[in-house]
Amino acid sequence: MNKVVTSGKTIEDAVKQGLAMLGVTEDQVAVTVLEQPSRGFLGLIGVKPAKVAVSLLNEEHPESEPPRKETSAESVLSESSTVQEAVGQDRDPYEAAASFLREVGESMGLEIEVEIRKHRDGMLLAISGSNLGLLIGRRGQTLDALQYLANIVANRYSSNFVRLIVDAENFRQRRKKTLEELAERLAERVVRTGKEVVLEPMPSQERKAIHAKLQNHPEVKTLSKGDEPNRRVVITPRYK
Incomplete structure (x- = not known):
């Protein structure tokens, strides 16, 4: 057996499975990524495993670039064009976070507006629009996850720690x-x-x-x- 196709939660997991099946080490194979993993929206909707082809190097298969290890928060954020910009770029952190939230809404098929306001506990990003129940989630769990991610985005663009509160339809x-x-x-x-x-x-x-x-x-x-x-x-x- 010179080639196997495997899948896993991440590309790294799928490659490890292929190596185990072939009984070889990573330097003896070429890896072709067939499908990138998709964690869906916040890891809840549309989750799809990674799929790779692992081939022995003595076969004529082009080498692929090495698999990239991901963390859960980083993998969600990497899909946003907001955080694909240079981290050191001079940009208002609150606007960056608001842009991230708009992109999330757009990816879910929602037309939303995000207003930046002062709040006693920090800065408030107030979301308005229709069908906001999707962004709020059961007992606000999705909204809390968005708040966590929005804070990560904002602090990438700030030299000082900033704290954001994300709200929708005055849910908080x-x-x-x-x-x-x-x-x-x-x-x-x-x-x-x-x-x-x-x-x-x-x-x-x-x-x-x-x-x-x-x-x-x-x-x-x-x-x-x-x-x-x-x-x-x-x-x-x-x-x-």
Whole structure:
């Protein structure tokens, strides 16, 4: 067997499989990339594995360029023309992040606008448009992922650390209100039953909203338990 076609999550994984099947080392083969891997949108939609042809060098096969190792965040960002520009280029970091978000919206078939505003916790990138539920995701998980990536983009163009908040349809404020109402209901249950309540895992900003709402409650107190990403808020009687 002088040639095999293999697939994997990354090009490197596919090449390793081919080497194992042929029983050779990387310097003894030529690699032809047949299909680039696609992680889809944020690794959730349209995921496609890499496919390569691995051939022994004694066969007449042109050598391909060596596989490139990718990280999850970098691979998502590399698809954006915003971050394909030189890192040291003189560009406003907030505009760069806003451009990245517009490109993500365009790739999803959405027409969106991104407004840059000042916010008490940093700069706010407010997204407006139609069908923004796709950008928000379940309980804001997709929006949180976009915020993480937008911060990476912005800080590539800034010599000082910048912090961005990404919001859509005022979701952050509406989610905060929902969490505060939930905190009040659960606090009442703890007072009534005398038993602590453990919430589902939440990101840090949502745990912060629960803690802030109940910090002055006379009969209950809150604490966080566990490690990320499974860290949870616990509401317990204050004098138990």
